[in-house]
Amino acid sequence: MIIDLRSDTVTLPTQAMLEAMHSAKVGDDVFGEDPTVNALEEKSAALFGKEAGLFCPSGTMSNQIAARVHARHGEEVILHKLSHLYYYEAGGLMSNSGLSVCLLDGARGMITAQDVADHINPDDLHRPRTAMVAVENTMNKGGGAVYDNPELARMAELCRDHNLKFHLDGARIFNALAVTKQSPAACGGMFDSLSVCFSKGLGAPVGSVLLGDAQFIRQARRVRKVFGGAMRQAGYLAAACIYALDNHVTRLEEDHARAAAMGQELERLSWVDEVMPVETNILIFKVKPSITASAVVHEFDKFGLKAIAFDKQSIRFVTHLGFTDEMLDRTIGILKKSF
Numbered sequence: 086m087i088i089d090l091r092s093d094t095v096t097l098p099t100q101a102m103l104e105a106m107h108s109a110k111v112g113d114d115v116f117g118e119d120p121t122v123n124a125l126e127e128k129s130a131a132l133f134g135k136e137a138g139l140f141c142p143s144g145t146m147s148n149q150i151a152a153r154v155h156a157r158h159g160e161e162v163i164l165h166k167l168s169h170l171y172y173y174e175a176g177g178l179m180s181n182s183g184l185s186v187c188l189l190d191g192a193r194g195m196i197t198a199q200d201v202a203d204h205i206n207p208d209d210l211h212r213p214r215t216a217m218v219a220v221e222n223t224m225n226k227g228g229g230a231v232y233d234n235p236e237l238a239r240m241a242e243l244c245r246d247h248n249l250k251f252h253l254d255g256a257r258i259f260n261a262l263a264v265t266k267q268s269p270a271a272c273g274g275m276f277d278s279l280s281v282c283f284s285k286g287l288g289a290p291v292g293s294v295l296l297g298d299a300q301f302i303r304q305a306r307r308v309r310k311v312f313g314g315a316m317r318q319a320g321y322l323a324a325a326c327i328y329a330l331d332n333h334v335t336r337l338e339e340d341h342a343r344a345a346a347m348g349q350e351l352e353r354l355s356w357v358d359e360v361m362p363v364e365t366n367i368l369i370f371k372v373k374p375s376i377t378a379s380a381v382v383h384e385f386d387k388f389g390l391k392a393i394a395f396d397k398q399s400i401r402f403v404t405h406l407g408f409t410d411e412m413l414d415r416t417i418g419i420l421k422k423s424f
């Protein structure tokens with residue numbers, strides 16, 4: 086048995102999801118004629134209380150499109166230095182859109198309204214104009230950390246007051262909502278745009294949606310074309326995303342419980358230095374200075390357990406719908422007999 090905890094992107098479509106894909110009604114989406122893509126865009130927008138949606142091949146693309154539409158060449162985006170939009174998108178803010186970044190620190194990858202306020206550039210010809218603020222919820226590099234809603238509300242208000250666009254990288258927003266119990270519509274109300282992924286915890290093979298007001302999405306549709314992300318009979322993929330929305334949201338709490346259970350076991354092990362708080366489906370822990378993360382990952386590999394060395398001392402586990410209770414027991418057994 087191979088247990089793959091490298092990412093929640095490793096899931097395979099379930100039989101029922103494949104059947105939904107197989108029976109999807111499709112058309113040419115560049116002509117706006119794919120009924121399943123249209124249904125997904127409308128359903129997602131309605132869920133988050135937004136006017137419109139745009140189906141994209143990846144969360145990277147939906148984030149990058151948002152930045153292109155919200156900010157002009159030479160303007161600046163405020164975001165955490167470990168956020169996906171900066172750290173994991175290959176410099177796209179700069180190369181795709183000519184944007185400057187203002188990188189903030191912050192515990193567990195999260196930024197605060199106060200810190201954002203302190204970094205909005207004044208109207209000074211020496212400084213790039215601040216155009217946009219982006220947050221990631223849950224925060225991957227912060228160990229799946231979940232933002233406090235009042236903090237996000239303060240940031241939203243600050244952005245409104247300063248005429249800045251507020252974007253959510255919500256690749257794992259449903260994991261955050263499972264913890265805070267906030268409604269998707271209340272969440273959507275705080276942001277000008279949201280990127281929501283179906284290929285993470287929701288278990289679809291491909292796909293993200295970008296959500297916002299109608300004018301924003303009209304502009305975003307043009308940028309998606311420029312970026313090469315306009316697809317044809319994409320309804321086969323959208324059908325998987327609709328299936329995921331209908332069937333894989335409420336089960337996320339199971340993933341969180343399994344991650345928490347592993348976190349508790351790790352706390353007790355002599356070769357583990359520190360376990361980051363486990364709030365959702367991501368678990369990051371540090372190994373003792375006498376060993377390295379890559380050595381531990383190599384050791385796990387011998388038992389059929391796959392994980393990612395996040396840095397020299399840290400390892401990341403991500404739980405997902407392909408990780409069962411049986412696998413959890415087995416993983417705990419492997420953890421106990423390693424080192």
Ligand SMILES: *Cc1c(COP(=O)(O)O)cnc(C)c1O
Pocket residue numbers: 142143144145146148169170221225254256257282284285293
């Ligand atoms: C995975 C992820 C994305 C998008 O990744 P793609 O692989 O391009 O779909 C964006 N933000 C975060 C936080 C992610 O984890």
